[in-house]
Amino acid sequence: MDPSSTTALVDLVRRAQRGDEAAQREIILNYQHRVAGFVYAMTSRSDSVEDLAQQVFIKMIRALNGLQAPAQFESWLFRLARNTCIDHLRRQKLRRIFLPFAPEHEGVPEPLGAVDTEELDALRYAISQLRPQDRALLALVQEGRSHAEIAETLRTSVAAVKARLHRAREQLRLHYQSDHET
Amino acid sequence: MKPENQAWEQLFERAASLLSPNFADRVLRAARAGIDAAPSMLSQFALGAATAAICFIAVALVQARSAHQEDNRTMADWQQIAMAADDSGLPQ
Numbered sequence A: 001m002d003p004s005s006t007t008a009l010v011d012l013v014r015r016a017q018r019g020d021e022a023a024q025r026e027i028i029l030n031y032q033h034r035v036a037g038f039v040y041a042m043t044s045r046s047d048s049v050e051d052l053a054q055q056v057f058i059k060m061i062r063a064l065n066g067l068q069a070p071a072q073f074e075s076w077l078f079r080l081a082r083n084t085c086i087d088h089l090r091r092q093k094l095r096r097i098f099l100p101f102a103p104e105h106e107g108v109p110e111p112l113g114a115v116d117t118e119e120l121d122a123l124r125y126a127i128s129q130l131r132p133q134d135r136a137l138l139a140l141v142q143e144g145r146s147h148a149e150i151a152e153t154l155r156t157s158v159a160a161v162k163a164r165l166h167r168a169r170e171q172l173r174l175h176y177q178s179d180h181e182t
Numbered sequence B: 001m002k003p004e005n006q007a008w009e010q011l012f013e014r015a016a017s018l019l020s021p022n023f024a025d026r027v028l029r030a031a032r033a034g035i036d037a038a039p040s041m042l043s044q045f046a047l048g049a050a051t052a053a054i055c056f057i058a059v060a061l062v063q064a065r066s067a068h069q070e071d072n073r074t075m076a077d078w079q080q081i082a083m084a085a086d087d088s089g090l091p092q
Helices: A003-017 A021-043 A046-066 A070-098 A118-128 A132-142 A147-154 A158-180 B003-017 B023-033 B041-087
Strands: none
Touching: A003 A021, A003 A046, A003 A070, A021 A046, A021 A070, A021 A132, A021 B003, A021 B023, A046 A070, A046 B023, A070 A132, A070 A147, A118 A158, A118 B003, A132 A147, A132 A158, A147 A158, A158 B003
C-alpha cells in the first residue's frame, strides 16, 4: 500500500473509531466486496455470504476501538473475517452431527437465474474439499495480499505461509482437476 | 490465463453480486440496534451447561420435596396406627 493511501486509511479508521458513522460507512463500502469474496471462498455457499459479511462488519464496528495500530487495519479486518468464517464452519459441522442431512440435501442450490460456469462449479467444489485454514490462505492470496501481509494476518511467519500455500495450491489443483475432468 | 484464475475472478464477482444494494446501511442499523453477531461456540456451550444445571437443580428440588411429603404422610399414618393401638389397650 502506498504511503498516501495508508495515511488516508489511518485517518478514516481513526474517524470511525471516534464513532463517525460516515467514516464507518465508507469503510464498509470500501471493503464489502473484498470481504464478501473472502467469505464466499471460505464457505463456498452463496446463502452464507451476506449474513457472514454482515457479521464481520458488525464485529468490526464493535471491536474497532481496540485496534491500536490503524495502519494494520486490513490485516486485522481479514483476521476477523477468517475467524468468523471458521467459527461458522465449526458450528455447521457440529450441527450436522446432531441434524444430519441426507446426501441429496447437503448441497445448496444457487439463486434462481444464477448460472454457474463449469470453472466456478469446479472451483467451489475444490475449495470445499480443503481445510478452512487452507481456504483462508488461498482466499487471501487471491485477494492480492503479499506473503508478508498474509503472515501478519494469520500471525505466523512468511516461511510458514509459503510452505502452507504451496501445499494448499497442490490440494486445490488436485480437487479442481478431478472435478473438472468428470 | 489458467482456468483456475478465471474461476477465482468469477467467484469474487459472484460474491459481490450477492450483497444487497443497501448492505452498508443495513450493517450500520444492525450495529446501532445492538443485534449480536452469532454467538460464539463457547457461549453456546456455556448456555447449554447452565440450562442443564438449572434443570438438574429443579429436578433435585422437586424430588426432595416429594420425598419429604411422602415421609410426612407415612409418619402421619404410623401415628394413627400408634394412637389406635393406645386406644385399644394393646401392649406397645
